[in-house]
Amino acid sequence: MNLWQKAACAFLLVVVCAAAAANWLAPTGYAKQDREAISAEPSRAHWLGTDELGRDRFARVLYGTRISLFLAPAAALLSTLMAALIGGLSGYLGGIWAKGAMAVTDLFMSLPWLFLLITARALMPLNVSPLFSVVVTFLLLGLLGWSAAARVLCTAAGSLRSSDFVRQARASGVRGARLFWIHVLPNLKPVLFAQFWISIPVFILTEANLGVLGLGVSEPMPSWGSLLRELEGLVSIGEEPWKFASLVLLVLVVMSFQLLLARQEEIAF
């Protein structure tokens, strides 16, 4: 791990701790409206000022980070597991299974995901709490975002299938699921980890895209996506620089994940 990777790791740790401690660091909460202090500049009471409805921006950034940063890995875990199951297993079985899985993967990758997510969001029941809506949004991301990882895993499992140690295991009488669980899956671990790390920033950005369209997490709950909407129509960077806090944080977090990802790739390949 080089210096940059260590710094990225430390930064992510600080961000995760701050997000986890949001209740203590920002006791006013993310929804409290101070209607007499709308769009206020940074002050002692509001470190990053307030938004258009008088809500503390610092609190919203912390809680938004908690949501985006904790649920994106959960969605990434789900998609990676699905990718392992579909891609890994089909690659291990090979032949028609691998071809079938790749056809399904190609189909999934060619679908216009943003529109499908918007449609899926529109089909959801209306009367759900903001927390439920955020969980469902990330669940959808997880359930729909496995295809690229499955492709990689299918190829990796395919190459393992014809490797010497798998042949030797077969010759020793190990067959079927046992062979897959004991010999193939553990060797796919580095690839799985790499895919997991890749998925996190992708899901964070997808949620941010949905949020910018006004279709992500329900109000009053914040997420990075909904916080980024504040930047719509902003004419110059110097105008209200504190509004960029969520964007800067998003960029830094994604960069940190990318740096760590490079490390995972080194381990994987």
Added chain:
Amino acid sequence: MKRTRARTLAAAVIALNLFTTHVLAQSGGELRFCLRMEPKTFDPLKVEDEASAAIRYLTGGTLVRINRQTQELEPELALAWKVSKDGRQINFRLRSGVVFSDGTPFSAADVAYTVQQLMDPGLHSPTGDAFRSGTGGVETKVISPTQISIIFPAPVAELDRLFDQVAILSQHSPKRELAVLGPFMLADYKPGASVLLKRNPNYWKTDERGRKLPYLDSIQMDIQPNRDVEMLRFKRGELDLINSLDSEYFDKLESTSPQVAHDAGPSLDSEQLWFNEVAKAPIPDYKKAWFRSADFRRAISEAINREDLSRIVYHGHAQPAAGPFSPSNKFWFNGKLKPLAYDSDAALKALQGAGFRLENGTLKDKAGNAVVFSIITNAGSKPRERMAVLIQDDLQKIGIHVNVVTLDFPSLIERMTQSFDYEAIILGLTNVDLDPNGEMNVWLSSAENHQWNPQQKTPETTWEAEIDRLMRTQASAIDPRKRKEAFDRVQEIVVEEEPFIFLINKNSLSAVSTRVHGAVPVILSPQTFWNAERLTVSQ
């Protein structure tokens, strides 16, 4: 002596310079602004979108014109007119010596031709629909080249004012609808990019000094749906006007260039919240019972802080709504109505009086169901989303939990008009017409746009039956006082029953560059260029 001569010469040069500048400012120049969508048609009889309406306004010659500033009807191609007592017939006396942009002479025969085209059922003219009050054809009698009588099969309310929208076509011109009688004519159209209008050299009108109108040489309209881009181009000086500004942009512009930002006061548009009262809607029965209760709706209305909606969401560029019509509609607004004052305590008491009770900060109905409902609005509309969040917070204070959901527009419309799978909606009503007849499709219980419970076979409530009766009365009455009386009562019933909880009336905000002279932004469309023929642009 030499000194005096030099001074005289200098004064003459300055005077000449000022004169030249003035003349340049008073004649010529190109006005530039954006259309926010592609014009769907250049046929003035088929206009139904905003962009086409703007082009019709600038190119079409009408018999009469509603002055957008005074809201009074003024003569244009017609010198005088008279509506019969039964409201079925209108007689026009026309100007003589007027010609179309291509030189074709204008006469009463052109008016007859236009009216026949307009009322042709095969054309499906949205403008013509406003004249259709009964079955049967329209009769046109050309009495002389400057006199015409038009007879409708049934009385038409405000018959003369409806002609404000009727651009006269030439019966004989080979250029068909491109031969116009308005101040400008279509010169170039690049689909998806721009529309160019040039001065009509044959326009009949002159100013007080006898100079030919319009002053402008041309109007360049770029098709630009993106408001951010429109604003940037205005700031760069590439555009001269922005017709309808968001309050956020308006404030930014006002802070840097106050002389270009114009707030003309409350517009005719309103924003409202309504509950789903459709009997077959797929929502629980106990919720239907809340939504169909006038006590519940009134209490919700009272618990919403409209002043805050105006101040916070629209930065003060909106007024709390008093009822279905904006106070800007000078004649039709019922002056007795006042915006409902915010009083959450009174709202809670009213709900308790109706059988609701507050338990551990949650409002519950008689059966113990917690009062929870969702409000949907269209994704991407920041003002509506913000209003929904403020209302969510207001209602939380009386124990009502609101879930705010933003949906893409097609999904929202599908839920609102097809599946009725929603509980409450925040949307706006855009009024382009001053007359309540333009809202028959909203207030009649059988109407499609009777949003809280549309297309009823027979009115489901006594107050809706009463509104139906009053709307039909005002539509068929000719006496404006009787019409006003009936519509005043409609407004009162709507405020008493609150099927629509009217929230605010947005102000009409616009931007006009300092290069443009003579602009007087108003609330009626087209807000900034309603007097385009008298505008000038400095070079």
